[in-house]
Amino acid sequence: MKAPKITFLFIILSFFSLTAKSQQAFDHSIWDRALLLNVSPDGKVNYDGFMRDSSLLYSYFLELSKNPPTASWSKDETLAYWINAYNAYTIKLIIDSYPIKSIKDIDDPWKKEFFKINGEWYSLNDLEHKILRKMNDPRIHFAINCASFSCPIVWNQAFTGDNVDEALHTLTKNFINDPQRNKITNDTVEASKIFLWYKKDFKINGGDVADFINKYADIKIDKQSKKGYMDYNWSLNE
Template sequence: MLGVEVNVMNKLRLLVFTLLSFTFAGLFSVQVSAANAFDHSQWGTLLKEHVLPLNGGQASQVDYQGFADDKAQLDRYLADLSQVDNADFDNWSKDEQLAFLINAYNAWTVDLILTKWPDLDSIKDLGSFFRSPWSQSFIPLLGETRSLDDIEHTLIRGSDHYQDPRIHFAVNCASIGCPSLRNEAYTGKRLDTQLDEQTRLFLQDRSRNRIDGGKLWLSSIFKWYREDFEKGWQGYSSLEQFLVDHAMDLSLTSEEIQKLKDKDMTIRFLDYDWALNKI
């Protein structure tokens, strides 16, 4: 009888040890994951100091001279981005990856502007007849020398891994027509909230999206990337469905909402302002 009791106690000890092992392993895994999240605080500090939100964040202006004065800090952040290898990147959560890529795009866009600052009026001044500024390969990222187009259209949009059209309200092309450059860095922990806020702010800006003459006038972003809003994200199969869900942000009446639902609303697209978003 004593032998049976000893055997039972041994099994209980083994069970408790196994459960504790899994618990500590899980805690350790969470700690490692948190420790391995990329630190975007350098970029966040620069954005807070050199980006001026307008109209509650619907738009923003950039102090490129301020960025130029703090170029050493920007260079350190870009160097840190370049040190990330594919193995580390692949181990991050999807939100950590996407925040990293959005921040990288925005930071290297600022860096590109600074190559000719202050002698330019538009990012398009950095291109030529044969090559746009977005197709220039100058970014050492994830083991390759990439262009801004590579980051946006290959790493972000070209991957079925993300499929989140809200990125179009987060990546910034240094132009007035672009969605605002947010004055804080994107982080994996807050990405969904940040992207949702960027989307709402952009749609609330009547210089970019508005009803006029019975027509819905939208930013050209919706013309260029319409397909991204119709690929099934959040169940959307049409741009109209996305717009209906943001009817309040667009200040639509019940009649206008019904026209969108019926796909009977005339949609037109506004000209894009490529002037530099400078202070």
């Protein structure tokens, strides 16, 4: 009669192990709270507020630094971690030099190695080009923010493994159909320069930038449309 008890105990332990693995690999609730307090629904950032709530930010930075993604994380959890890290450290970059009128007032803002994760120094370029772009999801370009008006808005929620796919879809659609960032009519297109700078990222399954835009655009681009790019406004997104 002892063997069945051992088997039952093993089943119970296995259940709790699987339950633990199904939980989120990283708790982004601190960042979620900071965003809710300091970012409006339309993406305007209150940098003064972030400075007042700096204890929240630095608690989150500590968690990011101590708990980088591992091989056991799902792709969505890993993607959420790095997008949140990029956006959070962009906020840090700005408030460390605030008040400024543009991220470009900072010397080499994207090359500057100013934060550590797991003991290693990183720049924003490292996160974007060496990690996020290599995850082969071009929608990340509409989730990471460069603290400027023409960038995609800062989403006022934290990305998580559970919400990141749906959020990326919604943010991409919203960005493409936002007339302040892309002007699309039946015969003329003025696209964000994001589609110029990262053109190769949007060439998926033999398609081109227009094909990618048309997946999300309310007004579809005709191949014969006159095409150009909007001026990029680097003013601070506040």
